Amino acid sequence: MSPTPSSPSTSSTVTKIARRGLMLVLSSPSGAGKSTIAASLLRDDHSLGISVSVTTRAKRPSEIDGTHYHFKTIPQFERMRESGELLEWAEVHGNFYGTPREPVESAMADGRDMLFDIDWQGAQQLQEKMKADIVSIFVLPPTMTELQSRLHRRAEDSEEVIATRLANSRAEIGHWREYDYVIVNDDLGNAFEAVQSIVRAERLRRDRRFGMFDFVTKLIEETPVL
Amino acid sequence: MSPTPSSPSTSSTVTKIARRGLMLVLSSPSGAGKSTIAASLLRDDHSLGISVSVTTRAKRPSEIDGTHYHFKTIPQFERMRESGELLEWAEVHGNFYGTPREPVESAMADGRDMLFDIDWQGAQQLQEKMKADIVSIFVLPPTMTELQSRLHRRAEDSEEVIATRLANSRAEIGHWREYDYVIVNDDLGNAFEAVQSIVRAERLRRDRRFGMFDFVTKLIEETPVL
Numbered sequence: 001m002s003p004t005p006s007s008p009s010t011s012s013t014v015t016k017i018a019r020r021g022l023m024l025v026l027s028s029p030s031g032a033g034k035s036t037i038a039a040s041l042l043r044d045d046h047s048l049g050i051s052v053s054v055t056t057r058a059k060r061p062s063e064i065d066g067t068h069y070h071f072k073t074i075p076q077f078e079r080m081r082e083s084g085e086l087l088e089w090a091e092v093h094g095n096f097y098g099t100p101r102e103p104v105e106s107a108m109a110d111g112r113d114m115l116f117d118i119d120w121q122g123a124q125q126l127q128e129k130m131k132a133d134i135v136s137i138f139v140l141p142p143t144m145t146e147l148q149s150r151l152h153r154r155a156e157d158s159e160e161v162i163a164t165r166l167a168n169s170r171a172e173i174g175h176w177r178e179y180d181y182v183i184v185n186d187d188l189g190n191a192f193e194a195v196q197s198i199v200r201a202e203r204l205r206r207d208r209r210f211g212m213f214d215f216v217t218k219l220i221e222e223t224p225v226l
Numbered sequence: 227m228s229p230t231p232s233s234p235s236t237s238s239t240v241t242k243i244a245r246r247g248l249m250l251v252l253s254s255p256s257g258a259g260k261s262t263i264a265a266s267l268l269r270d271d272h273s274l275g276i277s278v279s280v281t282t283r284a285k286r287p288s289e290i291d292g293t294h295y296h297f298k299t300i301p302q303f304e305r306m307r308e309s310g311e312l313l314e315w316a317e318v319h320g321n322f323y324g325t326p327r328e329p330v331e332s333a334m335a336d337g338r339d340m341l342f343d344i345d346w347q348g349a350q351q352l353q354e355k356m357k358a359d360i361v362s363i364f365v366l367p368p369t370m371t372e373l374q375s376r377l378h379r380r381a382e383d384s385e386e387v388i389a390t391r392l393a394n395s396r397a398e399i400g401h402w403r404e405y406d407y408v409i410v411n412d413d414l415g416n417a418f419e420a421v422q423s424i425v426r427a428e429r430l431r432r433d434r435r436f437g438m439f440d441f442v443t444k445l446i447e448e449t450p451v452l
Contacts, residue, residue: 015368015410138432140445142241148450170446182432184241184441194430201427204420206364206408215410219366220396224374 018211021108022202023130024048025116025123025179026195028139029169031150033185037139038117040192045199049107049114054080057095070100088118088125093164097122108133113199120175127178135202137195138179142186144169244437247334248428249356250274251342251349251405252421254365255395257376259411263365264343266418271425275333275340280306283321296326314344314351319390323348334359339425346401353404361428363421364405368412370395 024041028034042048054070056077065071072080077096080086089098099122107114108130116126123136141147147169151162176182181198185191206212250267254260268274280296282303291297298306303322306312315324325348333340334356342352349362367373373395377388402408407424411417432438 014416015412017410140442144445144448145450166450173442173446176438176442177432179432181427181430182435182438183430184243186241190240194426197423197426198430200420200423201407204407204409204424206403206405209408212402212408216366216399216402219370220399222370224371224392 015215016211017209017215019111019203019209020133021110021112021114022199022208023104023108023114023116023126023134024199025118025126025134025136026139027118027120027123027136027172027175027179028185029141029147029172030165031147031154031169032139032141033150033188033191034139035117036188037185037192037195038115041115041195041199044196047113048199049112051099051104051114051116053118054086054098054100055095057093057097087129088122090119090121090125092119092121099126104130113203120172120178123175124178132207135181135198136179137181137183137198138176139191140173140176140182140184142184146186241441242437243435243441245337245429245435246359247336247338247340248425248434249330249334249340249342249352249360250425251344251352251360251362252365253344253346253349253362253398253401253405254411255367255373255398256391257373257380257395258365258367259376259414259417260365261343262414263411263418263421264341267341267421267425270422273339274425275338277325277330277340277342279323279325279344280312281321281323283319283323313355314348316345316347316351318345318347325352330356339429346398346404349401350404358433361407361424362405363407363409363424364402365417366399366402366408366410368410372412 026034026038042050052066052068052070054072054077056072056074059065059069059071063069074096077098081089081098085101086098087101087104089096099116099118104114116122118126126134127136141150148166151157151165157165183191183194202208252260252264268276278292278294278296280298280303282298282300285291285297289295300322303324307315307324311327312324313327313330315322325342325344330340342348344352352360353362367376374392377383377391383391409417409420428434
């Protein structure tokens, strides 16, 4: 990729500029590839953290409590919500989902980025509370036929659930205009590279790099030694 | 790069979404690497066009009229400026530089991107006239010592010109806050990849992709065929 590969000695001098973390919000209708892209991102970029949601839905056999979700009873969930411990929450298909506030605020202040694999309802609430930190991406399927086909291939849900999800997809897709970026996932490799580029670029935005002010102040004051 | 390389048949189905072009504005003090990065971008990405500036400065032996600049007399330049044919203009080191308007407006409407290797004065004028189309990047040197050293290595200018450029650099650097992105060029390969990511990301911004509205309208109306 690099036109002039850097030597180890050059790499070791790379200037570190302190910056605020960013909240990468990924949304899409079920089956558009959002979760696959999210998993690839986390595998590829170990500096990217994940927000572990709380939920009241039943744990699937493949899921681990505290890793995929914090599984809660409805009374537990309601206590967290009432005491302001949730940054956003939503009811989807009869279950509650929410994002704990504290880990996100710590990450932003420390310059750590977090990934949010959430639906449009959660994305809207995050936008209201943390607008400046959010980079939002909506992933669209190339066709509804392809979306239906992917839901069948996944084979994790029953036919009835697939039918419900497909019916909900049209309403979900209608929210695409609330996102900063929109990607059509007609090729998973391309879609993944697109999201990678967005993350790399957004990390370089001037308004996130609060350490740049000190860096430039020192730069201007420096007298060249040649 | 791609985790799941696409087959030729998949690539041929990639969805095209009409979008507006973008104006990639690159600025930096002399010697920070801006022109090297610009040359690498143009070599790497043949869809990126260049705005050929008009100038009244003397042609260097290595330069071609109409390719590097449109070389003009001062009366010719003033005629263009007065008749509104220039999108921006500036006087630098006693010479006039300007950007012809028509090629830029055509490119934006046709979804073609253009690169602008200009200083902060030109960037400010472009921002006033074409704000929504501009993606601006300021390239900083890692140290003033390194900046001076690069000016010496370039060896195209006299010692006197180098001294003038270095003295101007501090004032130029003070404009970094007027740009969307700021990059510290302590490794040319990294700086180039950073700019590439910014271009890829900005092309995916929802507000540039005016064809997305029609795409989503058709998507929602589609009945899956399975």
